[in-house]
Amino acid sequence: MSAEAPTPRPGMPRRLRMPVVKSNRSQIVLFSILTLVLTAATVWAGRTWVRNAETLVFAVGQANGPEARFAARLATVLKNNSSRLRLKIVPNSDSAKAIAQFDRKEANLAILRTDAKIPPRARAVAILEHDVLLLVSPAGKKIKTLAELKKKKIAVIAENESSVTLIRTILDLSEAPAAGRVQMAPPGTTLDKLLTTSGFGAVIAVVHASRTVKDKNFEQIARRGTFALNAIDAAKALTRKYPVLSEETIESGTLSASPTIPEEDVETVGLQWLLVAQSGLSTPTVSDLARIIYENKSELALDGGFASKIEPAATDKDAFIVAHPGATEYINDESKSFIERYSDLMYVALAALGIIGSLFAALYAKVTRIAPEKASELATAVLDVGERIADAKSLDALDELQDELETILRRVVIGMRDGIISGDGMDTFKLGYEFVRDEIGMRRDHLKRHPPPQDDKVVAVKTAQSA
Known part of the structure; x- marks a missing residue:
């Protein structure tokens, strides 16, 4: 009896494994981080723009006079205190010419004695x-x-x-x-x-x-x-x-x-002797200047005694030279609270957060987001498994179908957890899953009671080998 090699029987058609669905969670986390980073960058840029260095022109008399020496001390103090304010000191031949320069709006600051010709735009900052x-x-x-x-x-x-x-x-x-x-x-x-x-x-x-x-x-x-x-x-x-x-x-x-x-x-x-500023100089600028002056009096006093006892400017409305609003704010301790001082910055931050968040939300929803798949749509894959149960001629084939069915179920559970599968049609999916699962169970019992006949060629091979 001649032995022939067994011809492999074509197995059941295998379905490709379902692709692993990418979760939206990583995208949500990424967009959240990017939103916070861009918001912080926007606020920082706005704060830098608001607090950028400001240079004030200080008109003084003779270069070696007390006015010029005080201005030089003040410039050093501003630098040592990391103030955003800087001074450009412009000497003149005498105090009268310095005041004239101030009157022509060619200087932001000047020092004058009250018997001088007072420029109409001069506002007091401090009594030196x-x-x-x-x-x-x-x-x-x-x-x-x-x-x-x-x-x-x-x-x-x-x-x-x-x-x-x-x-x-x-x-x-x-x-x-x-x-x-x-x-x-x-x-x-x-x-x-x-x-x-x-x-x-x-x-x-x-x-x-x-x-x-x-x-x-x-x-x-x-x-x-x-x-x-x-x-x-x-x-x-x-x-x-x-x-x-x-x-x-x-x-x-x-x-x-x-x-x-x-x-x-x-x-x-x-x-x-008064330090005066232009009336048009901003309130925050003069308030910062006044704060530096009053908090660093000892460093501003000259060796000869000038400015050794700096006093607040008169803030009364009937003062001979009216105090600048910025100086008044500091002298009268009208400093704004944290919310008042940074309300504009907070408004910018909230606006930036809203705009950037909306842009990313739109990008996520329309472009990169994986749309949730309905559970009812996966019932089709379950029923497809059920259609191939009748073709299963062995317990191994049924085990493959069982694994495929469980894979679909796992996909649904994970997808619902991660938000990529919605609960729409869950009853349909559940009904289909239970039906197919029961069908596999009944087919398994049938195969156990009625095992399929063995192939004759395989028997012949075994007989020949036995001989």
């Missing part, structure tokens, strides 16, 4: 210094009222001729006309020489208040007993008549501790 008037007479010759100066020759000790004009105006207001009796003291002439040998009946010194504390010359002259310090009567009346003036008090012992001069507090008048 006080100039006080010291009415000095020879020892033993007290001056009780300004009217007593009518017949006296008066010398003025000051840095420039503008103070002579100031004294003449004050004397005219006090009904003690100055005429030609007031003149600038010769350069280098000491106070005691003016009172003893130069024929002056009184000396009026216009000095920085900070200098009266530090200058030891007053104490040396006082020990020689050559002068007396007098009050300026009706100081309050003078300030009302002439608003450039301010009431000042020289405390006991200010000029000299031994002997004590003055022996008691003396009322006089004075002037203020």
Whole structure:
């Protein structure tokens, strides 16, 4: 008996495995991260744009004068505090030219004394210094009222001729006309020489208040007993008549501790040195500038005493020079809360988040999102498995169909978890699945009771091998 190799019987047609459906979860996470990143980038860019460095032009007098030196100190302090503000210092030949430059809107900041020509757009930021008037007479010759100066020759000790004009105006207001009796003291002439040998009946010194504390010359002259310090009567009346003036008090012992001069507090008048800004300068800018100035006073004081006692500008509406709104905001402690200060930024952030989120949501929904598949549509795949049950001639073939059915079921469960399969038609799918599952079970029982006959060729091969 010849043996023939068994001819393999064509198996059941195999269906391709269902492709693994990609989950939407990774896309949702990715789009969420991109939305937050782009929103943060948008807000950061907006904040940078709002807080970009701003350069302010500072007009000053002579390059080595107190105004220029103060401006240089302020520029250093701004840099050391990482402020967004920067200064461009522009020196002039004198203070008057600096004020003129400010008046032409060619500068944002300037320093002026209240008896100067005040530009209409000047707004006060801070009081840097006080100039006080010291009415000095020879020892033993007290001056009780300004009217007593009518017949006296008066010398003025000051840095420039503008103070002579100031004294003449004050004397005219006090009904003690100055005429030609007031003149600038010769350069280098000491106070005691003016009172003893130069024929002056009184000396009026216009000095920085900070200098009266530090200058030891007053104490040396006082020990020689050559002068007396007098009050300026009706100081309050003078300030009302002439608003450039301010009431000042020289405390006991200010000029000299031994002997004590003055022996008691003396009322006089004075002037203020103000840092002014253009009225058109933004409130946040001046508020930031004021904050830096008031929080770093010690670093801004000059060696000679100028700006050693910086004071808040007068915020009253009837002040001689109205305070800038930015300075007023800081001085009156009207700083905005976190929500108020950053409300605009928060609005931008929310708007950016909404716009970017909407764009990504649209992109996800229309372009990249995997549309959910209905469970009822997968019932077709289940029924297709059922149609091939009758062709299964062995238990192995039924096992393959069982695996395919379970694969479909697993796909539905995972898909519903990840949102890529909707619950629409779930009853239909469930009915189809249970029907096919039962059919497989019944076919399995049938094959076990009625096993298929073996192939004759296979038997012949086995017989030949046995022989």
